[in-house]
Amino acid sequence: MISREQKLIEMGLGPVWRLRQAGDATEESKEEPSQAEASPTRTASAAPLRPTVPTAAGLPPGVSAAEREQRILRMDWTELKETVAGCIACNLCKTRRQTVFGTGDEHAEWMLVGEAPGAEEDARGEPFVGQAGLLLDSMLAALSMKRGENVYIANVLKCRPPGNRNPEPGEVARCSPHLLRQLALIKPKLILAMGRFAAQSLLESEASIASMRGRVHRYQGLPVIVTYHPAYLLRNLPDKYKSWQDLVFAKKTMESLKAG
Ligand code: URA
Numbered sequence: 655m656i657s658r659e660q661k662l663i664e665m666g667l668g669p670v671w672r673l674r675q676a677g678d679a680t681e682e683s684k685e686e687p688s689q690a691e692a693s694p695t696r697t698a699s700a701a702p703l704r705p706t707v708p709t710a711a712g713l714p715p716g717v718s719a720a721e722r723e724q725r726i727l728r729m730d731w732t733e734l735k736e737t738v739a740g741c742i743a744c745n746l747c748k749t750r751r752q753t754v755f756g757t758g759d760e761h762a763e764w765m766l767v768g769e770a771p772g773a774e775e776d777a778r779g780e781p782f783v784g785q786a787g788l789l790l791d792s793m794l795a796a797l798s799m800k801r802g803e804n805v806y807i808a809n810v811l812k813c814r815p816p817g818n819r820n821p822e823p824g825e826v827a828r829c830s831p832h833l834l835r836q837l838a839l840i841k842p843k844l845i846l847a848m849g850r851f852a853a854q855s856l857l858e859s860e861a862s863i864a865s866m867r868g869r870v871h872r873y874q875g876l877p878v879i880v881t882y883h884p885a886y887l888l889r890n891l892p893d894k895y896k897s898w899q900d901l902v903f904a905k906k907t908m909e910s911l912k913a914g
Pocket of ligand 1: 775783885
């Protein structure tokens, strides 16, 4: 049994808690940018995760966006993986090295949703394999959990936005049926939305992470808990303790879901 102190150390929080100083930024004054905003070339915009595609870009002739969505929502794992791998529904297909489908236990109770692949993920074809991914693995370990074991990790977008810019609303709209189908196939008990972009897209909200934390939201009927993006935590170490609180909350919520 791993002790609380060990867990905090695993997350880079330990061994000593730091008292916040009067001048420290608050949740309100220092809201998490989307992962993309870490880059000076990016601007903020989180589009709702609603598959309403107005054009037929990337679709076979004669197939409407609504038909494309309905087809995707009926796919099995094999078809879905092939479809994502060959997707040309938005311009990200022109700049990606490869698609990043998602990884983990296809029967997982936990579904972790991030924003979009970065350079490392684009190169390796797996989500969260860079520095942020290492932190994510530590966070999971702190909960006695492990990537691939009862956990599935995916992003809102399956392709890397060039230069790590923010995902655009049209890209989210075209990609969202893929995540919707992943969720329907996995049927997780709980979704952990990591970062402002994932949270705002899933919950169709413009609310801040600070205001969304600590509550159970719903997406497609599934419970959603919101926390900071690991990349944000790497740049804002003092906020790691909030993320720890969110994870403990998520774990307790999962226990009560399973009990009830
Ligand atoms: N950030 C994300 O949101 N997803 C990844 O896969 C990697 C970094």
